[in-house]
Amino acid sequence: MPKPAAIEILDDGRAIAVVLPNGSRSRFHAVWLRDNAWDEKTRVPGNGQRLITLGDIPADTRIAAARCEAGQLHVTFLPDRRTIAFDLNWLADHAYDGASHRAAGWTSPGIETWDAALQSRIPEGDFGAVSRDQSALGEWLQGVSRYGFGKLSGGPVESGALFKVAALFGYIRETNYGRHFEVRTEVNPSNLAYTGLGLQAHTDNPYRDPVPTLQILYCLENSAEGGENMVVDGFRAAERLRAENSRGFELLSRYCARFEYAGSAGVCLRSRRPMIELAPDGELIAIRFNNRSAAAITDVPYGDMSDYYAAYRRFGELIDDTAMEVTFKLTPGESFIVDNTRVLHARKGYSGAGSRWLQGCYADKDGLLSTLAAIQMQAGRAA
Numbered sequence: 001m002p003k004p005a006a007i008e009i010l011d012d013g014r015a016i017a018v019v020l021p022n023g024s025r026s027r028f029h030a031v032w033l034r035d036n037a038w039d040e041k042t043r044v045p046g047n048g049q050r051l052i053t054l055g056d057i058p059a060d061t062r063i064a065a066a067r068c069e070a071g072q073l074h075v076t077f078l079p080d081r082r083t084i085a086f087d088l089n090w091l092a093d094h095a096y097d098g099a100s101h102r103a104a105g106w107t108s109p110g111i112e113t114w115d116a117a118l119q120s121r122i123p124e125g126d127f128g129a130v131s132r133d134q135s136a137l138g139e140w141l142q143g144v145s146r147y148g149f150g151k152l153s154g155g156p157v158e159s160g161a162l163f164k165v166a167a168l169f170g171y172i173r174e175t176n177y178g179r180h181f182e183v184r185t186e187v188n189p190s191n192l193a194y195t196g197l198g199l200q201a202h203t204d205n206p207y208r209d210p211v212p213t214l215q216i217l218y219c220l221e222n223s224a225e226g227g228e229n230m231v232v233d234g235f236r237a238a239e240r241l242r243a244e245n246s247r248g249f250e251l252l253s254r255y256c257a258r259f260e261y262a263g264s265a266g267v268c269l270r271s272r273r274p275m276i277e278l279a280p281d282g283e284l285i286a287i288r289f290n291n292r293s294a295a296a297i298t299d300v301p302y303g304d305m306s307d308y309y310a311a312y313r314r315f316g317e318l319i320d321d322t323a324m325e326v327t328f329k330l331t332p333g334e335s336f337i338v339d340n341t342r343v344l345h346a347r348k349g350y351s352g353a354g355s356r357w358l359q360g361c362y363a364d365k366d367g368l369l370s371t372l373a374a375i376q377m378q379a380g381r382a383a
């Protein structure tokens with residue numbers, strides 16, 4: 001590792017500039033460094049939890065001196081004259097000097113938005129392999145994290161098998177629909193004219209806050225004609241809307257829509273959230289889109305409502321665009337998982353003799369991302 005070429009104390013000790021092992025020159029504030037110290041008086045050795053509050057750090061914390069030695073930056077802080085060592089590689093990984101303003105609708109570097117071109121490389125795992133092998137599981141979860149959905153094949157053909165999929169990475173989110181729900185239709189073989197209704201692509205349960213962040217659909221029978229599942233990347237649809245109509249994008253992200261479900265006794269779920277949700281710094285973080293549970297929108301001022309509706313209509317057209325969809329027909333023992341905050345799912349119409357039986361359940365993304373990160377950390381240590 002190259003030794004930092006220069007250390008410069010700035011602004012009367014309130015900051016320091018360091019040339020880091022990756023060659024970049026980064027400035028760090030004294031209070032930021034002190035808050036992120038890893039010495040045993042600041043963090044619990046082992047679990048790494050912080051022992052102090054910001055109030056324990058003097059407001060006038062300054063840097064009196066700094067030197068580099070063996071990959072560590074030793075900083076002496078005033079007024080308490082404590083010297084704390086910082087790993088230079090850790091500082092390089094956590095440098096913030098280059099952070100800049102990003103345009104609304106930016107996405108995390110860990111994800112990749114897609115359209116129908118993803119059809120030829122659907123992220124897919126084998127149930128047996130991901131159950132046995134942590135690296136196969138990590139690869140599959142990485143695909144789900146990157147693309148917002150993934151297929152799993154070769155699973156058992158038995159009721160409740162979907163719980164085994166959830167157990168690979170996390171926990172079931174139980175709702176008023178139960179721990180799981182049945183998606184089962186018997187097609188009457190004596191009436192071949194019967195056509196099962198298709199469903200427009202949607203995210204599930206936008207009337208909850210928070211929404212279930214993952215959904216698993218597991219196939220047990222699928223001999224009816226049609227009935228394919230289809231997924232659409234809501235983030236790509238939002239990017240397209242932004243590119244062609246930035247005001248429409250802004251309206252759908254600035255104003256809250258409303259969603260409601262009160263379809264069974266004792267249940268009255270309501271939420272007030274935008275169709276396109278951005279973090280305060282503009283990161284695209286969630287899509288909510290479901291024609292069946294959209295309630296009256298009352299949070300858009302009169303002067304913006306026409307444009308809001310035009311944007312809502314266009315967003316739906318982009319979601320319905322066949323150039324956006326990835327389609328697959330599940331066979332028994334196959335399942336798929338979607339990030340319900342991003343990827344919309346739909347069922348195509350089906351007809352003919354046969355039956356279609358899927359089981360569905362919800363789970364949450366924090367468990368999936370935690371399992372993935374733990375596998376990656378373990379693999380990093382082993383490498």
Ligand code: FE2
Nearest residue numbers: 202203204345
């Ligand atoms: Fe659904």
